[in-house]
Amino acid sequence: MDANGSDAIGRAVEALRCARAVVAITGAGMSAESGVPTFRGSGGLWRTFRPEDLATPRAFARDPALVWEWYLWRRGRIAAARPNAGHVALAQMERRFAAFTLLTQNVDGLHLDAGSRNLVELHGNIWRARCTEEPRRVFDQRGDTPGEELPRCPCGALLRPDVVWFGEPLDPVALDRAAAAVRACDVLLVIGTSAVVYPVASLPSLARHGQALVVEINVDETPLTSEADIVVRGPSGAILPQLERLL
Numbered sequence: 188m189d190a191n192g193s194d195a196i197g198r199a200v201e202a203l204r205c206a207r208a209v210v211a212i213t214g215a216g217m218s219a220e221s222g223v224p225t226f227r228g229s230g231g232l233w234r235t236f237r238p239e240d241l242a243t244p245r246a247f248a249r250d251p252a253l254v255w256e257w258y259l260w261r262r263g264r265i266a267a268a269r270p271n272a273g274h275v276a277l278a279q280m281e282r283r284f285a286a287f288t289l290l291t292q293n294v295d296g297l298h299l300d301a302g303s304r305n306l307v308e309l310h311g312n313i314w315r316a317r318c319t320e321e322p323r324r325v326f327d328q329r330g331d332t333p334g335e336e337l338p339r340c341p342c343g344a345l346l347r348p349d350v351v352w353f354g355e356p357l358d359p360v361a362l363d364r365a366a367a368a369v370r371a372c373d374v375l376l377v378i379g380t381s382a383v384v385y386p387v388a389s390l391p392s393l394a395r396h397g398q399a400l401v402v403e404i405n406v407d408e409t410p411l412t413s414e415a416d417i418v419v420r421g422p423s424g425a426i427l428p429q430l431e432r433l434l
């Protein structure tokens with residue numbers, strides 16, 4: 188088998204052609220070609236920043252200004268980014284299948300911008316903030332100009348980024364929806380994720396128990412590689428449009 192080239196792509200296409208229900212899981216590598224930094228690997232955010240200082244409830248309680256500063260800096264990077272050809276290909280693929288669910292760990296909103304609709308943003312969305320006292324109060328801050336003061340809810344409590352931090356559970360409704368889609372799928376595409384952050388990292392084994400075929404698309408090897416049925420080695424911005432064209 189040629190994991191790098193046309194054989195792997197050909198087998199993935201064949202599997203997708205027979206599939207009724209497809210799920211795609213995406214990670215930071217999906218947006219790398221849009222200029223959004225990944226977390227691990229060379230140039231990854233966790234090479235320069237410590238997650239425990241910036242992406243935990245404790246970090247926010249200790250220094251909300253520092254955490255907001257970091258999220259506003261990331262918003263700036265993301266504001267300059269556009270969906271890449273991989274995002275567009277996934278949005279097009281959605282229309283080809285009776286059931287297609289896109290599960291993303293990315294908070295950048297680029298899948299929505301590309302037109303994906305049956306989407307679950309499992310780690311939240313960086314453009315939203317929510318009240319620290321009443322989490323159901325959620326605010327869309329895209330287009331807002333940050334002021335001098337920390338953002339506050341009309342009730343007076345601090346707002347926080349509406350994203351999942353380390354040590355926090357995922358939204359149980361979103362996670363149930365994700366698990367149900369994965370259990371029922373025929374093909375699971377796992378794209379641009381280091382596959383080390385749980386609970387999302389446990390979804391591929393759930394798919395395999397349900398007899399789905401697991402296809403990994405990544406520029407590098409991950410802990411999932413040895414368990415994947417098909418490994419397509421390459422950048423998602425090039426591989427996904429190729430897959431979509433061949434369907």
Ligand code: OAD
Nearest residue numbers: 214215216219225226227292379380381405406407422423
């Ligand atoms: P990572 O940064 O851990 O992994 C990115 C993956 O993308 C790596 O396996 C790279 O090899 C791969 N990659 C890079 N460029 C690529 C490209 N052009 N095409 C395909 N693959 C590429 O990002 P995630 O797996 O998303 O959570 O990380 C998961 C979670 O950990 C994030 O949601 C974030 C992070 O800490 C929180 O902040 C809670």
